[in-house]
Amino acid sequence: MDNKCGCWALLKRSVIGSCKPSASRDSAKTIPRTSLVYDAATETRYLNASNRELCPPNEAQLSSDNPDTPPTDNKSPCQLLQFTFQELKSATGNFRPDSILGEGGFGYVFKGWIEENGTAPAKPGSGITVAVKSLKPDGLQGHREWVAEVDFLGQLHHSNLVKLIGYCIEDDQRLLVYEFMTRGSLENHLFRRTIPLPWCSRIKIALGAAKGLAFLHGGPKPVIYRDFKTSNILLDSEYNAKLSDFGLAKAGPQGDKTHVSTRVVGTYGYAAPEYVMTGHLTSKSDVYSFGVVLLEILTGRRSMDKKRPTGEQNLVAWARPYLADKRKLYQLVDPRLELNFSLKGVQKVSQLAYNCLSRDPKSRPTMDEVVKVLTPLQDLNDLAILSYHSRLSQQARRKKKSEGTQQHTNASSKSIRNSPLNTGKQRCR
Numbered sequence: 001m002d003n004k005c006g007c008w009a010l011l012k013r014s015v016i017g018s019c020k021p022s023a024s025r026d027s028a029k030t031i032p033r034t035s036l037v038y039d040a041a042t043e044t045r046y047l048n049a050s051n052r053e054l055c056p057p058n059e060a061q062l063s064s065d066n067p068d069t070p071p072t073d074n075k076s077p078c079q080l081l082q083f084t085f086q087e088l089k090s091a092t093g094n095f096r097p098d099s100i101l102g103e104g105g106f107g108y109v110f111k112g113w114i115e116e117n118g119t120a121p122a123k124p125g126s127g128i129t130v131a132v133k134s135l136k137p138d139g140l141q142g143h144r145e146w147v148a149e150v151d152f153l154g155q156l157h158h159s160n161l162v163k164l165i166g167y168c169i170e171d172d173q174r175l176l177v178y179e180f181m182t183r184g185s186l187e188n189h190l191f192r193r194t195i196p197l198p199w200c201s202r203i204k205i206a207l208g209a210a211k212g213l214a215f216l217h218g219g220p221k222p223v224i225y226r227d228f229k230t231s232n233i234l235l236d237s238e239y240n241a242k243l244s245d246f247g248l249a250k251a252g253p254q255g256d257k258t259h260v261s262t263r264v265v266g267t268y269g270y271a272a273p274e275y276v277m278t279g280h281l282t283s284k285s286d287v288y289s290f291g292v293v294l295l296e297i298l299t300g301r302r303s304m305d306k307k308r309p310t311g312e313q314n315l316v317a318w319a320r321p322y323l324a325d326k327r328k329l330y331q332l333v334d335p336r337l338e339l340n341f342s343l344k345g346v347q348k349v350s351q352l353a354y355n356c357l358s359r360d361p362k363s364r365p366t367m368d369e370v371v372k373v374l375t376p377l378q379d380l381n382d383l384a385i386l387s388y389h390s391r392l393s394q395q396a397r398r399k400k401k402s403e404g405t406q407q408h409t410n411a412s413s414k415s416i417r418n419s420p421l422n423t424g425k426q427r428c429r
């Protein structure tokens with residue numbers, strides 16, 4: 001077999017042979033869809049939900065929303081490399097613990113090295129650095145999601161999507177090989193680093209992620225990402241953002257269809273409330289998730305944080321009153337930035353987040369519109385610290401001018417008092 005051309009028929013047969021019968025959509029463990037009316041009270045109940053995966057672990061592998069593998073372009077799989085398990089084992093140093101880059105619902109991600117023109121393993125520090133993701137047998141994402149990831153990233157190519165280099169399907173082993181992203185995830189930079197991510201980098205990342213979503217939504221066959229969050233936004237050495245983890249991606253509605261009805265999966269705090277309550281998935285579901293991430297970028301707070309005081313644990317619920325009041329919105333800004341942020345940029349980002357988080361999905365902007373709003377924000381230089389120093393300078397000048405006027409007035413008064421006209425020696429005739 002030519003390992004530059006994966007055996008796609010094998011993947012399709014494996015899906016049928018490996019997956020268990022679909023779980024009932026009425027399972028007691030699925031999210032109850034008790035209300036089709038989306039109002040503020042319903043949203044409040046949703047926002048107070050715990051921070052957990054929407055899809056229960058034992059249902060992720062029993063996915064019924066994709067009874068068949070996603071439609072594929074026969075040419076696309078040939079662009080991927082097919083690795084053997086032994087090759088990836090050698091490339092990662094036997095999957096040693098110190099090569100682990102992270103862990104998610106899918107499984108562990110290991111750092112490895114492969115030769116530039118093939119699938120052979122390379123010595124650490126040579127060849128091409130890659131990230132190897134291995135599916136856990138009891139992971140939250142099952143074989144269907146693994147196939148969905150291969151299928152979508154095998155077809156979709158964009159500068160703001162992580163490049164899938166190849167895959168391994170051997171016995172019960174399921175692995176994916178990606179380009180290595182030097183700076184890791186946005187989540188790490190926002191919440192786990194002591195040095196705050198600069199404002200200009202935050203805008204650049206938000207714009208890159210927005211372009212990635214706009215690409216997915218705008219193609220001839222729209223794709224809904226369905227799991228947009230900071231941990232799935234990876235950064236290269238220049239802080240260019242790339243979307244990763246397409247295991248939950250779903251083909252969007254086409255033709256006269258307004259939505260896709262699907263099993264509810266994702267992460268609380270990011271998933272659009274109307275999707276959680278109805279199972280109706282649209283591109284505007286991704287837009288809501290983008291609004292949540294935009295808030296995280298603006299505030300430096302997590303979408304859900306049980307360590308914060310009551311009333312501040314859910315970011316959207318806490319931030320809404322500030323977003324709606326122009327006099328308060330600056331109180332949202334990540335305090336670690338101090339005054340190193342754009343005044344106009346904060347206004348625009350806050351308004352954009354407010355629109356993306358609209359309770360009415362139809363009122364939310366498209367991702368193309370989001371890109372148009374974010375693009376000019378890269379060039380703003382009206383930093384709050386400059387405005388602050390300018391105000392201090394103006395106050396100092398006014399004070400100096402006031403003191404100078406007072407001194408001039410005192411000198412004039414003294415001159416008048418000492419004038420012969422004011423001594424009484426010269427009398428008016």
